[in-house]
Amino acid sequence: NAGVTQTPKFQVLKTGQSMTLQCAQDMNHNSMYWYRQDPGMGLRLIYYSASEGTTDKGEVPNGYNVSRLNKREFSLRLESAAPSQTSVYFCASSVGSANTEAFFGQGTRLTVV
Amino acid sequence: AQKITQTQPGMFVQEKEAVTLDCTYDTSDQSYGLFWYKQPSSGEMIFLIYQGSYDEQNATEGRYSLNFQKARKSANLVISASQLGDSAMYFCAPPNYGGATNKLIFGTGTLLAVQP
Numbered sequence: 521n522a523g524v525t526q527t528p529k530f531q532v533l534k535t536g537q538s539m540t541l542q543c544a545q546d547m548n549h550n551s552m553y554w555y556r557q558d559p560g561m562g563l564r565l566i567y568y569s570a571s572e573g574t575t576d577k578g579e580v581p582n583g584y585n586v587s588r589l590n591k592r593e594f595s596l597r598l599e600s601a602a603p604s605q606t607s608v609y610f611c612a613s614s615v616g617s618a619n620t621e622a623f624f625g626q627g628t629r630l631t632v633v
Numbered sequence: 634a635q636k637i638t639q640t641q642p643g644m645f646v647q648e649k650e651a652v653t654l655d656c657t658y659d660t661s662d663q664s665y666g667l668f669w670y671k672q673p674s675s676g677e678m679i680f681l682i683y684q685g686s687y688d689e690q691n692a693t694e695g696r697y698s699l700n701f702q703k704a705r706k707s708a709n710l711v712i713s714a715s716q717l718g719d720s721a722m723y724f725c726a727p728p729n730y731g732g733a734t735n736k737l738i739f740g741t742g743t744l745l746a747v748q749p
Contacts, residue, residue, distance in 0.1 A: 551735040562724060562742045563678075570735040579738065610678065616735050618666055618728045619685055624678035 522546050526611050526625035533601040533632045541596040541628050543611030549623075550616035552594035554578075554586060556607040557627075563610060569594055571616060601632045635660050635731045637740040639724070645746050646715045653700065654743045656725035657707040665727050667708040669697070670739075673721040681723075684708055712745075720747045 527542045545552065550571045555563040555578075565578030567586040575586050583605060585597045594613075598605060608629050614622040636659040646652040658667060666685035670678050684692040684699045692699045700709040712719055722742045730738040 551737075553737055555739075562722075563739045565736070565738055568736060570733075576733070576736070578736070608676070612678070612737070614735065614737070619683055621668055621680035621683060622737055623680075627676055 524611055524613055524623050524625040526609075526628050529626065529628060531628060531630050533598075533630065535602060535632060537601050538597065538599050539601065540598075541609055541611070541630075542593070543595065543613075543625060544593045545613040545623070546592065547613060547615075547623065548591070549613035550591070551614045551622075552588065553610075553612040553614075553622065554584075554594065554596045555610045555612065556580065556605075557610060558607050566596065566609075601630075603632045606630060606632045635727075637725065637727065637730075637738060639740040639743050641743045642741070643744040643746070645748055646712075646719075648717060648747055648749050649714055651711060651713045652715055652745065654710040654712070654723050654745065655707065656709060656740055657705065658725075658727050659706060660727065660731075662729075662732055665706075665729070667699075667701075668726045668728060668737075669699070669708075669710045670724045670726065671719075671721045672724065672742075673718075678724075682710070715747045717747050717749065720745060 553568045554566040569588040572591045611625040612622040638657045669681045724739045726739045730736040
């Protein structure tokens with residue numbers, strides 16, 4: 521009954537360091553998403569993968585890269601972390617039809633100092 | 634350009650009363666839908682309800698219902714008999730933003746506080 525699993529749950533980076541956030545879903549979903557949520561704000565789409573083998577930019581893609589490794593996994597990479605990337609990151613997945621909801625992971629709290 | 638508008642940054646409601654949260658999706662698409670999600674202070678995102686523009690009846694899920702007005706392109710969330718546990722952020726989102734398949738973009742949200 522795992523659903524969407526994100527690792528790690530917490531991370532502190534120094535400015536300029538790189539890291540990859542991992543996301544995996546076990547629901548055989550076609551679409552996967554990465555969002556960031558700054559304090560007191562809404563969710564902003566970073567990148568999404570509408571289906572295995574495709575990735576597209578969202579609202580705030582700069583400073584990030586993604587890989588849809590297979591149908592289950594969708595990773596988010598920060599090549600050179602900046603304090604402005606301090607945020608909570610959510611991964612989500614959905615079947616990919618218009619009327620089916622997305623399921624979310626528990627989030628990764630990232631702090632860049 | 635497509636735009637999702639939630640005009641109420643914050644709202645108060647008395648316990649046991651009903652409350653309506655607004656969401657408008659300015660789109661040129663003839664067929665569209667809107668999801669509503671809840672995010673309590675613990676941070677998880679919880680799906681509440683969905684309706685498509687061609688659904689004939691307003692969607693209902695327990696105490697949640699949608700007041701879908703196709704001409705205004707709005708799908709307002711109605712929570713009946715508010716409970717303290719309804720205090721949370723509420724977000725709406727169309728499933729195919731700007732006509733892009735499966736592009737899920739959220740509105741800015743409404744913070745609801747239920748008062749005893």
